[in-house]
Amino acid sequence: MAAIAAEATTREEVIADMVSYRKNVTGLDNTIFISVKFAQHAPRIKVAVDPPTHIDPFGSSASVSIHDGSVVAGKLPAHVVEHVREFVALNREALLDYWEKHIDTDELRRRLAPARR
Numbered sequence: 001m002a003a004i005a006a007e008a009t010t011r012e013e014v015i016a017d018m019v020s021y022r023k024n025v026t027g028l029d030n031t032i033f034i035s036v037k038f039a040q041h042a043p044r045i046k047v048a049v050d051p052p053t054h055i056d057p058f059g060s061s062a063s064v065s066i067h068d069g070s071v072v073a074g075k076l077p078a079h080v081v082e083h084v085r086e087f088v089a090l091n092r093e094a095l096l097d098y099w100e101k102h103i104d105t106d107e108l109r110r111r112l113a114p115a116r117r
Helices: 002-016 077-100 105-111
Strands: 018-021 032-035 046-052 060-065 071-073
Touching: 018 105, 032 077, 046 077, 060 077, 077 105
Parallel strands: none
Antiparallel strands: 018 032, 032 046, 046 060, 060 071
């Protein structure tokens, strides 16, 4: 029972420290989930997969490294990977600042530049 409660708390903490943005902000057809640092992961964002516009951070998604834009978990079509890599490259500094908790969600939103493809 304690393990279930701990998992629920962790899920709530993850959701509290994660924002989702759609095409109007990112320029991407897929919803992007951006979080602050988690001890078990290197800096990454999540990309909604099925459907690509869902806003459930625990739904079908893939994880992409902020450092180099590589897919580190899940699968994405090649054209989506290219587009996400462009977004990450344009926004790496802001994404890392948010990951490290140097900026808040409002500043992150102001600093994000949409991918152009």
